[in-house]
Amino acid sequence: MSRILIVIVIFIVIYLLLKYYRKQMPKKDVLGEDTSKHRENMVRCAHCGVHLPKGESIMVDHKHYCSEVHRHAHTDEPE
Template sequence: MGKLLIWVIVILAVMMVMRIVAARNSTRHTTRQSPPKPPARQPGQGPVESMVRCAHCGIHLPRSEATLLDGKTWCSQEHARLGER
């Protein structure tokens, strides 16, 4: 009975050491990889466009859809008329 208990302890110790070594190898492997690439653009999508913020309500919208008056961007003519908040 004593020999069986020693073998169980030895096997558990070996398994624990193997698990620790595997965990260290996996963390070393992930730190050496290059950073992930951004997702590829799908065909048919337009060019990337910068976003601007409305000076009145704070909503973000594409630059091509914004109204530019007096050096500030607005989401609509109405908000440009109302002015900055």
């Protein structure tokens, strides 16, 4: 009877080790995804062509500008 108990204990230990090992694995995948998500959308100034983050740009008529001066300069120009 004691041999059966030892075998059962060994199986429980193996099961717990596998369960613990599987919990550790997905963390590496989550860290890999985080590095690729830290990119902010970049837009191009319609007047001078400089690239800047979308949040810092001035958007008029679906066009982005780097500054208020360039927005005026571009919209005053006849196309």
